[in-house]
Amino acid sequence: MPITATARKVTLAAASGLLVAGLTACDAQSGPTLEPSSDTRQVTVVGEGQVEGTPDTLTVNASMESLAPDATTAMNETNELQQQVIDALVELGIDRRDLSTTEASLQPQFGPQDNTITAYRATNSLDVKIRDLTRASDAISLVVSTGGNAARVNSISxxxxxxxxxxxxxxxxxxxxAKDRANQYAQLSGLDLGKVISISESAGPTPPVPMPASPRALEAAVPLEPGQQTVGFTVTVVWELA
Known part of the structure; x- marks a missing residue:
């Protein structure tokens, strides 16, 4: 059936009406809400909390290091010294479960002029966890005195x-x-603080970085101060405002 001019006008008008309606709907969805409903009124705040505690454990990372013309000699010397250190620490009262090997390595050493191997360097590293802090100074001194010039105290924490x-x-x-801040915002807005909608947290300040220590400085009694460590959290809370 042929479409008349009148029919074309009606069809065009209907399509235009649909287009206007579609644009109006889009504007209503994307445009700002001037008067938000009560269920959209919220306040998001960030709260912080910190407490301090006195450390009760000291971890020492110590190494024995030997340099020898051949690999076997270097490794044997290092292993023997580290075993002597372990035995001495156990005799001091350190539990074996608090001793853990963290590194055992053997590296060739090359001459300055060419790639010829001139020696081998062997390293054996040990973590010593000291739960009785009254023994900490003696334990560190014992590592150095037992290992002698081969001893390396890498860090304490x-x-x-x-x-x-x-x-x-x-x-x-x-x-x-966070709640105190939210209450303040609610009062400033003339509203009441409602129920909690969501809570998320993240860790606060981290403990101090382990401190390097020089073997020469540890030949005598070692003065140690545990200081204080901070445990903290940051929490983000969303409340309803009524």
Whole structure:
């Protein structure tokens, strides 16, 4: 059936009407809401909480290092010295479960003028966890005196063996800080603080970086101070505003 001019006008008008309606719907979806409903009124705040605790554990990383013309001699010397250190630490009262090997390596050493191997360097590293801090100074001195010039004290670091209660306290402080801020914003807005919508947290300050230590400085009694470590949390909380 042929389409008349009148029919074309009606069809065009209908299509135009649909286009206008579609644009109006898009504008309603993408444009700003001038009067948001109550279920969209929220406040998002960040709270922080920190607590300090005294470290009760010291971890020492110590190495024995030997240089010899052949690989077997270098490795044997290093292993013998490290075994002597382990035996001495156990005799001091350090539990074997608190001694763990972290490195055992053997590297060729080359001459300055060519690629000829001139010697071999063997290294054996040990982590020593000292739970009784009154023995810490003696333990470090013992490592150096037993190993002699082959001894290397690479680092020492303090930690808190069980920080679960500190974590709970820091988390509680962070939430209370967030709630206090949210209450203030609610009052400034003339609204009431409603129920919690979401909570997310992240760890706070990290413990101090392990400190390097020089073997020469450890030949005498080692003065050690554990100081304080901070356990902290940052929490982001979203509340409804009513």
């Amino acid at each position: 303090y930690s808190i063996e069980d920080d679960s209660q500190l974590v709970r306290d820091a988390r509680a402080r962070a939430f209370e800080d």
